[in-house]
Amino acid sequence: MLWVNHIMDTLASLALATEPPTLSLLLRKPYGRNKPLISCTMMKNILGHAFYQLVVVFTLLFAGEKFFDIDSGRNAPLHAPSSEHYTIMLNTFVLMQLFNEINTRKIHGERNVFEGIFNSAMFCTIVLGTFVVQIIIVQFSEQPFSCSGLSIEQWLWSIFLRMGTLLWG
Numbered sequence: 001m002l003w004v005n006h007i008m009d010t011l012a013s014l015a016l017a018t019e020p021p022t023l024s025l026l027l028r029k030p031y032g033r034n035k036p037l038i039s040c041t042m043m044k045n046i047l048g049h050a051f052y053q054l055v056v057v058f059t060l061l062f063a064g065e066k067f068f069d070i071d072s073g074r075n076a077p078l079h080a081p082s083s084e085h086y087t088i089m090l091n092t093f094v095l096m097q098l099f100n101e102i103n104t105r106k107i108h109g110e111r112n113v114f115e116g117i118f119n120s121a122m123f124c125t126i127v128l129g130t131f132v133v134q135i136i137i138v139q140f141s142e143q144p145f146s147c148s149g150l151s152i153e154q155w156l157w158s159i160f161l162r163m164g165t166l167l168w169g
Contacts, residue, residue: 003137003145004094008130012101015126019105020119028108042107049103049165053096056161060089068154082148088158091138091150095162098130103165 038046065072065085073083105123106113118124139149150158 004097008094008097011126011130012097012104015101015120015123016104018120018122022116024110039108045103045107049100052164053093053100056096056164057089057093060085060092060161064088068157082142082146084148084150084154086146087138087148087150088154090147091134091155092158092161094134095131095158096165098127098134099162099165101127 060067064070068084068088070084073085102117103113105117106115137145138147141147142149
């Protein structure tokens with residue numbers, strides 16, 4: 001959770017803050033003094049993504065071991081090897097957060113979240129770098145992060161479930 005909360009969120013903030021302004025942003029009228037900081041559209045997006053992520057994570061938590069035909073890891077002793085089940089959950093959650101970072105580029109109801117994505121080299125570098133570090137953490141760092149290496153099929157399912165974040169957005 002340290003990886004998600006501190007490193008990923010810090011990098012996401014840096015990536016979004018370094019995006020160059022678009023013409024539509026520069027032409028938009030300023031908000032009034034009494035307008036809420038979070039608009040209705042933003043609130044719908046926040047609650048919608050939270051709902052989607054909760055459904056996916058809880059489905060993986062309670063039915064993931066049956067779906068992937070793996071051990072749940074719930075009754076494992078304290079120093080048992082890392083659980084594939086919990087690694088799939090963590091990986092899917094991190095990847096959903098990573099794709100949600102792409103969604104948050106457009107917060108005023110715009111449809112194409114990929115418009116101008118390659119105009120910010122910093123954003124692309126941070127997203128790609130975070131994805132590469134996630135692969136390294138999951139596949140090669142069993143001891144410090146308590147992750148178990150995943151198969152190609154498990155990675156593809158994690159990627160498929162994270163794609164729902166873009167569709168939901």
